[in-house]
Amino acid sequence: xxxxxxxxxxxxQDFDEDEDEEDSIKGRYLAFRVHEEDYGIEIQYVTExxxxxxxxxxxxxxxxIKGVINLRGQVIPVMDIRIRFRLPxxxxxxxxxxIVVNYDDHPIGLVVDSVNEVTSIPEDSVCEPxxxxxxxxxxxxRGIGKVGDEVRIILDVSKLxxxxxxxxxxxxxxx
Amino acid sequence: MDREYLxxxxxxxxxxxxxxxxxxxxxxxxxxxxxxxxxxxxxxGATDSLMNNIFRLIHxxxxxxxxxxxxxxxxxxxxxxxLLDDIRKKTIKLDRGRLELLQQSIDLxxxxxxxxxxxxxDMDGSCQGDVLDLMMKLEQALKDxxxxxxxxxxxxxxxxxxxxxFDDDAPPPAAAPENSPSFKITDALRTSFLQESDExxxxxxLSLLALATAKGLDANEHVxxxxxxxxxxxxxxxxxxxxDLSEVSHALExxxxxxxxxxxxxxxxxxxxxxxIVDAVKTTLYRIGQSGDDCMExxxxxxxxxxxxxxxxxxxxxxxxxxxxxxxxxxxxxxKALKSTATLENPASLNPVRNDIxxxxxxxxxLINLVGELVIxxxxxxxxxxxxxxxxxxxxxxxxxxxxxxxDLQDISMSVRMVPVAQTFRKMTRLVHDxxxxxxxKSRLVLKGEDTEVDKxxxxxxxxxxxxxxxxxxxxxxxxxxxxxxxxxxxxxxITLEARHEEGEIxxxxxxxxxxxxxxxxxxxxxxxxxxxxxRESTLTDSEVFNYIFEPGFSTAEQVTxxxxxxxxxxxxxxxxxxIKGRVRIESTAxxxxxxxxxxxxxxxxxxxxxxxxxxxxxxxxxLNIQESIILSPERVVMGPDGLKMVDLRSKFIPIVQLxxxxxxxxxxxxxxxxxxxxxxxxxxxxxxxxxxxxxxxxTVVKALPNSYKRSRAVSGCTILGNGExxxxxxxxxxxxxxxxxxxxxxxxxx
Numbered sequence: 040x041x042x043x044x045x046x047x048x049x050x051x052q053d054f055d056e057d058e059d060e061e062d063s064i065k066g067r068y069l070a071f072r073v074h075e076e077d078y079g080i081e082i083q084y085v086t087e088x089x090x091x092x093x094x095x096x097x098x099x100x101x102x103x104i105k106g107v108i109n110l111r112g113q114v115i116p117v118m119d120i121r122i123r124f125r126l127p128x129x130x131x132x133x134x135x136x137x138i139v140v141n142y143d144d145h146p147i148g149l150v151v152d153s154v155n156e157v158t159s160i161p162e163d164s165v166c167e168p169x170x171x172x173x174x175x176x177x178x179x180x181r182g183i184g185k186v187g188d189e190v191r192i193i194l195d196v197s198k199l200x201x202x203x204x205x206x207x208x209x210x211x212x213x214x
Numbered sequence: 215m216d217r218e219y220l221x222x223x224x225x226x227x228x229x230x231x232x233x234x235x236x237x238x239x240x241x242x243x244x245x246x247x248x249x250x251x252x253x254x255x256x257x258x259g260a261t262d263s264l265m266n267n268i269f270r271l272i273h274x275x276x277x278x279x280x281x282x283x284x285x286x287x288x289x290x291x292x293x294x295x296x297l298l299d300d301i302r303k304k305t306i307k308l309d310r311g312r313l314e315l316l317q318q319s320i321d322l323x324x325x326x327x328x329x330x331x332x333x334x335x336d337m338d339g340s341c342q343g344d345v346l347d348l349m350m351k352l353e354q355a356l357k358d359x360x361x362x363x364x365x366x367x368x369x370x371x372x373x374x375x376x377x378x379x380f381d382d383d384a385p386p387p388a389a390a391p392e393n394s395p396s397f398k399i400t401d402a403l404r405t406s407f408l409q410e411s412d413e414x415x416x417x418x419x420l421s422l423l424a425l426a427t428a429k430g431l432d433a434n435e436h437v438x439x440x441x442x443x444x445x446x447x448x449x450x451x452x453x454x455x456x457x458d459l460s461e462v463s464h465a466l467e468x469x470x471x472x473x474x475x476x477x478x479x480x481x482x483x484x485x486x487x488x489x490x491i492v493d494a495v496k497t498t499l500y501r502i503g504q505s506g507d508d509c510m511e512x513x514x515x516x517x518x519x520x521x522x523x524x525x526x527x528x529x530x531x532x533x534x535x536x537x538x539x540x541x542x543x544x545x546x547x548x549x550k551a552l553k554s555t556a557t558l559e560n561p562a563s564l565n566p567v568r569n570d571i572x573x574x575x576x577x578x579x580x581l582i583n584l585v586g587e588l589v590i591x592x593x594x595x596x597x598x599x600x601x602x603x604x605x606x607x608x609x610x611x612x613x614x615x616x617x618x619x620x621x622d623l624q625d626i627s628m629s630v631r632m633v634p635v636a637q638t639f640r641k642m643t644r645l646v647h648d649x650x651x652x653x654x655x656k657s658r659l660v661l662k663g664e665d666t667e668v669d670k671x672x673x674x675x676x677x678x679x680x681x682x683x684x685x686x687x688x689x690x691x692x693x694x695x696x697x698x699x700x701x702x703x704x705x706x707x708x709i710t711l712e713a714r715h716e717e718g719e720i721x722x723x724x725x726x727x728x729x730x731x732x733x734x735x736x737x738x739x740x741x742x743x744x745x746x747x748x749x750r751e752s753t754l755t756d757s758e759v760f761n762y763i764f765e766p767g768f769s770t771a772e773q774v775t776x777x778x779x780x781x782x783x784x785x786x787x788x789x790x791x792x793x794i795k796g797r798v799r800i801e802s803t804a805x806x807x808x809x810x811x812x813x814x815x816x817x818x819x820x821x822x823x824x825x826x827x828x829x830x831x832x833x834x835x836x837x838l839n840i841q842e843s844i845i846l847s848p849e850r851v852v853m854g855p856d857g858l859k860m861v862d863l864r865s866k867f868i869p870i871v872q873l874x875x876x877x878x879x880x881x882x883x884x885x886x887x888x889x890x891x892x893x894x895x896x897x898x899x900x901x902x903x904x905x906x907x908x909x910x911x912x913x914t915v916v917k918a919l920p921n922s923y924k925r926s927r928a929v930s931g932c933t934i935l936g937n938g939e940x941x942x943x944x945x946x947x948x949x950x951x952x953x954x955x956x957x958x959x960x961x962x963x964x965x
Contacts, residue, residue: 093939095831095939097926107932109939109940111587112587114917114920115920
């Protein structure tokens, strides 16, 4: 089930409201925009979307973890996608959003430039990512989805959150 | 019949938890009993009630272990029970050797329980030898009186065959009380029996009701469960001497056992009947509670009726004739009468009052979390209304009411996590007993303020320090009996454990009436080790001198014994207490004894903090660490040789820490020579934290930082401010460590 608990803070955009059925989650992606590029993440990981709020910086966290925020009494880390993708930083504005994803029972917020909509991309319109990595974001791509003429870069949530080289090595070592 | 079946994990866990509680209790009572037995002045009644309690505990352990198929435990418990039974009947005495055996059994029980936790069975190769050995010893201890008793060989046979017949499969325990005239049921015993039974029966009912809808394996489990409960209920009834009840429950047990073997026999009719009988048992229990009358006049008809529904001879009439059973209902006027009494009396009034429940700690934490949020939300709402400038008397009153309610709610939700220290204190009974025995000293333990409540996390943290302090008090504090006599003291030393509320904190006090700390000895050792501060030896206050014993590796003991003397203990004590934001203090008078005092905050969930502003971030510094705050002036700032700035505070040079720098912010302005510094102290080390502004002091609710990424050492947690922002709580000890590392790096770079 997609938990869209925090409707009031959702951006003023046109979301489909009929996704409360289990099977409708599959093949659905939340589209967002970072540095003039459209990305998508699987809706099953998304818990809610909140507006940007003051982030408290925490020392000794990985560089891409901007700090922590208060999500109704729960303190969660937030990652700035721009830092993760080594993109130039941008001032936060009223369109800046925090997408709260829940992976492996760990909630984490993703700071993005703006959130667009929820789209359906059938599995057969998702193709393999290009093998040649031309920038940092390529490391976190699960595939390229086509919606009409447009292209969405679909991110791999697990790699995005934990795809750090060190951790990847650790994971391999553990398995 | 195979008693081994797949018990669900949950049941096993309950069994482990319950048995551990029982063992703790057993241990305490056993020592009390031994003391009472060896003390001719003790009132005769005291030993009896202790004895009965002990007996009941071991019996329950045996019963439940047996029904779970934990053969080692039940076999061992069975032998311990036999021994205790004879002691109860006064045919043998509880001497030192026997006491020790029983204590060894307790230890072994604990080991076996931990095996169960790990592997779900109690047959572990590594301790099988111990079990057999102990069983033999227990039986040997019995033999003095009864040479014809079962020998060790039978113990081994039982174990290897994996087949058990319990003595209590028939209701003889019921007869036991009559045989021992010394037996007396105290009111407390009866109350706890009633409460326990009520709970047990309730669970039996639940299982039976679930049976109606369950099929196959599930049904089996429910029967199993009901059987087990009834079995332990029967045992308790027998022990309490309620003959009628134990007879009826025996009949119930027999029938349930047959259902267990042959689930096909289960019918709605039958469960209905069993439920009726359980009702009757409950009514009797209620009567016992009211008047002590345990008579069940209708017991025979009930048993008969039960047998008519499910005949006892399973060989010939395994198939039951339903219409016949139906007819039986009509023929039983007794049952009709029963029906009417059951409906007449309000069932709720039958239950003895039980006023506690077990709750998962996670649920509690979630509740406390939400309550904290509620308080914040309330502040935000009233704050924003005030900001808009709405003034309305009615609204004000409503908000006042809301605030009071939320604060009350917060208080209550906090208090839910509090548990009395009694259990932790009582565990020391055994320790004191064992240690004094080993050292050839004499002592007694006095507990005060056992009902004092402390946060559950705190309880967990003080257990180890308590052990160390108590051990130290006995080993180093108390003198040998001869020496005590010479100095005019009672041969028997006294160790007092006390818990009480003081200055908004909990104080745990460990006191002994021994020789006290020796200032000269401590100073001598401190000189040898050249500890800081020793150079002004003569001006050191007593408490400063006593504080040396917390130094790692510090010991004045001439030789290391297996009890203490390695100098590790007190170091651990201080570390643990500091972990829960507490302090340790020592008071000692030569020749009169020593007091060690743990001063611990009431709860870990709330700390007193000072909020400071650095850049645009707000940090919270635990008040406990703060010594003072001073305004810097250029002439007080000194540049150290390593480039670190230090502040000159009464000729003490304290390094100045820039939080922004420490937290890896890149655009940190160079440290100015003015502004504010907060002087913090941790483990005798001072630091000066440079801050822009001190915002004030407040109580804050501590929250954990997310643990999905590596945790920083410089922060211990965070708190949510009135406006919803997050403020990090600084860990002064951690900052000190980070700084030390940085300093090391600096040195290695230079070198």
